[in-house]
Amino acid sequence: MSTSREDVSAPAYILGIDLGTTSVKAALIDSDTKEIVSTASSETGAGVSSEIGPQGNEQDTSKIIRACSACVSGLPRDNLVKVRSIGVSGQMHGCVLWKSGNGWSNTGTSGYDTDKCSHLVTWQDQRCSSEFLASLPAPKSHLRLATGHGCATLFWLQRNRPEVIQEYDCAGTIQDFLVTMLCNLQKPLMSVQNAASWGYFDTINKVWNIEVLSEAGFPVHLLPDVKIPGVEAGHLESSWCGIPKGIPVGVALGDMQCSILPSLKIETDAVLNISTSAQLSFKMPRNFIPPHSEPGSAIEYFPYFNDSYLAVAAALTGGNALATLVKMLQQWMHDLGHETPQAQIYDKLLSSAQETKETDLVISPTLFGERHLPNQRASVTNITTENVSLGHLSRAACHGIISNLHDMMSRDFLVKSGVNRIVGSGSALTRNKVLQQEIESIFDLPLLYGQGGDAAVGAALTRTMKFTD
Incomplete structure (x- = not known):
C-alpha cells in the first residue's frame, strides 16, 4: 500500500498522562523533536471521607478517571487524532481494587464508568500504625515498608475488612488501573517502579516476596505481574477522546521518576x-x-x-x-x-x-x-x-x-x-x-x-x- 508524501510528513504526537494527588495533567510532545506541543490539567476533587475516620485517606476512583478523560479531551482534537503512543504515570504507593471484567464499562462518549471499583487508598493514608506495621513480616527488599504502601494497605484490609478483599480479584495503583482499563487487560501489569513503591518487592531480582507474603496470609492473588519501566503494556482497546484505537500504551510508571526525567x-x-x-x-x-x-x-x-x-x-x-x-x-x-x-x-x-x-x-x-x-x-x-x-x-x-x-x-x-x-x-x-x-x-x-x-x-x-x- 502506497503512502503519500503528505502522510509521511504529517506530525506524530505522544500523549503523556499523570494522575496526581490533586489533579490530572496531560501533555502532547512531538515524537521527533520531543518538544511540548500542548498541555492541559484538571482538578480531580476526588477526596472522600473514609469509613475508618481521619486515619484513612481515600479518593473516589471514578472522579479521577472522569477528570482524566476531561483533561485529555481538553487537548486540541486535531492533535489527538495524531497520537501514536501513550505514556502514563501517577501517584505512587496507593491501592485501588477491582474485579476482572467488571471494573469498568466504556460509555462510548470518550469516558468510562468505573463505579464498581474500590476507592483509591492513597499514599497519605495513615491506617497502618507503627504497631500494625511491626506485626507484619519483614520484607525481603532494600526498601522499608510504611503506611500508605499498597501491600501494607492490603494487609490491613485482609485483617480488618476481609469482605473487601473477597469482593475483588485485581489490585494496582491508580495509574495501573487506568492502563488496564484503556487496554482492556484481564490482569493488571505493574512497572518495577510502582511495585517497589508497594513494598515486599525485590528490585534486584524483580520479584514479589511471594513466600513471605503467603506465609503471613496475604492475598497474593491480587499482586499484578511486573514489567520493567518503559515497556509496552498493551494497546488502546477502543478510540478514546479522539485518539485512534490500537495505539500502544506503556506500562504505568511512578510520578516521581517521570517528574525527574525531563x-x-x-x-x-x-x-x-x-x-x-x-x-x-x-x-x-x-x-x-x-x-x-x-x-x-x-x-x-x-x-x-x-x-x-x-x-x-x-x-x-x-x-x-x-x-x-x-x-x-x-x-x-x-x-x-x-x-x-x-x-x-x-x-x-x-x-x-x-x-x-x-x-x-x-x-x-x-x-x-x-x-x-x-x-x-x-x-x-x-x-x-x-x-x-x-x-x-x-x-x-x-x-x-x-x-x-x-x-x-x-x-x-x-x-x-x-x-x-x-x-x-x-x-x-x-x-x-x-x-x-x-x-x-x-x-x-x-x-x-x-x-x-x-x-x-x-x-x-x-x-x-x-x-x-
Missing part, C-alpha cells in the same frame, strides 16, 4: 521537586547495588530506568503543609464571619513573607510525619510578641519545609556524592518565590528553576526511549 539532563545534578509532597534526588552510578534501608535513615534508593537507581529523600511534607495552613486561616476567617477565597489567602501569605526576609519563629511543618519518623508531628516554637505576624508565619512555614528536606538529605551529602547543582521543579516550588529563596539560603548550591518537572511530559518522553523486557 529535568535530570546532567548526572551531577540533583532534582528537587515540590508539589503536594517533596522529593530531592540524584542518579546513582552505573552498576550501583542498593543497600538495605537503615532504621531512621531518610534516604532510600528507588528504581529509575534501565536498571539504574535514584538516591531519594522523599518527604511527606511539601505543598500540602502550605495548603493546610491556608485552610486553617480560611476556617479562622469563616469563624470570625468573613469568607475569603483560598487563592486570596495564599497570595497574601506569599506577599507578606516576601516583605519578611527572615524570622526567628520556628515551624516544623511535618503534619503528616515522615516515613523514616512516622510518629513525628508538626510544632511551632520560639513564639514572641514580635514574630506573630502573617509574614513571619508564612516565612517560617516555607523555611520549615526546606529545612525538613535538608535534614533528610543535606548539602554535605549532596556535595560528597558529586552533586554540584540543584534543578528545582514542581508546581508548589516554581510559583513560590519564598520557597526558592529558602532553598538558595539553606542549600547554598547553584540553582536552576522551571526546567522540566512535569510527570506527564516525562511519561510521554519514556515512549521515545528504548527498553527491553
Whole structure:
C-alpha cells in the first residue's frame, strides 16, 4: 500500500498522562523533536471521607478517571487524532481494587464508568500504625515498608475488612488501573517502579516476596505481574477522546521518576521537586547495588530506568503543609464571619513573607510525619510578641519545609556524592518565590528553576526511549 508524501510528513504526537494527588495533567510532545506541543490539567476533587475516620485517606476512583478523560479531551482534537503512543504515570504507593471484567464499562462518549471499583487508598493514608506495621513480616527488599504502601494497605484490609478483599480479584495503583482499563487487560501489569513503591518487592531480582507474603496470609492473588519501566503494556482497546484505537500504551510508571526525567539532563545534578509532597534526588552510578534501608535513615534508593537507581529523600511534607495552613486561616476567617477565597489567602501569605526576609519563629511543618519518623508531628516554637505576624508565619512555614528536606538529605551529602547543582521543579516550588529563596539560603548550591518537572511530559518522553523486557 502506497503512502503519500503528505502522510509521511504529517506530525506524530505522544500523549503523556499523570494522575496526581490533586489533579490530572496531560501533555502532547512531538515524537521527533520531543518538544511540548500542548498541555492541559484538571482538578480531580476526588477526596472522600473514609469509613475508618481521619486515619484513612481515600479518593473516589471514578472522579479521577472522569477528570482524566476531561483533561485529555481538553487537548486540541486535531492533535489527538495524531497520537501514536501513550505514556502514563501517577501517584505512587496507593491501592485501588477491582474485579476482572467488571471494573469498568466504556460509555462510548470518550469516558468510562468505573463505579464498581474500590476507592483509591492513597499514599497519605495513615491506617497502618507503627504497631500494625511491626506485626507484619519483614520484607525481603532494600526498601522499608510504611503506611500508605499498597501491600501494607492490603494487609490491613485482609485483617480488618476481609469482605473487601473477597469482593475483588485485581489490585494496582491508580495509574495501573487506568492502563488496564484503556487496554482492556484481564490482569493488571505493574512497572518495577510502582511495585517497589508497594513494598515486599525485590528490585534486584524483580520479584514479589511471594513466600513471605503467603506465609503471613496475604492475598497474593491480587499482586499484578511486573514489567520493567518503559515497556509496552498493551494497546488502546477502543478510540478514546479522539485518539485512534490500537495505539500502544506503556506500562504505568511512578510520578516521581517521570517528574525527574525531563529535568535530570546532567548526572551531577540533583532534582528537587515540590508539589503536594517533596522529593530531592540524584542518579546513582552505573552498576550501583542498593543497600538495605537503615532504621531512621531518610534516604532510600528507588528504581529509575534501565536498571539504574535514584538516591531519594522523599518527604511527606511539601505543598500540602502550605495548603493546610491556608485552610486553617480560611476556617479562622469563616469563624470570625468573613469568607475569603483560598487563592486570596495564599497570595497574601506569599506577599507578606516576601516583605519578611527572615524570622526567628520556628515551624516544623511535618503534619503528616515522615516515613523514616512516622510518629513525628508538626510544632511551632520560639513564639514572641514580635514574630506573630502573617509574614513571619508564612516565612517560617516555607523555611520549615526546606529545612525538613535538608535534614533528610543535606548539602554535605549532596556535595560528597558529586552533586554540584540543584534543578528545582514542581508546581508548589516554581510559583513560590519564598520557597526558592529558602532553598538558595539553606542549600547554598547553584540553582536552576522551571526546567522540566512535569510527570506527564516525562511519561510521554519514556515512549521515545528504548527498553527491553
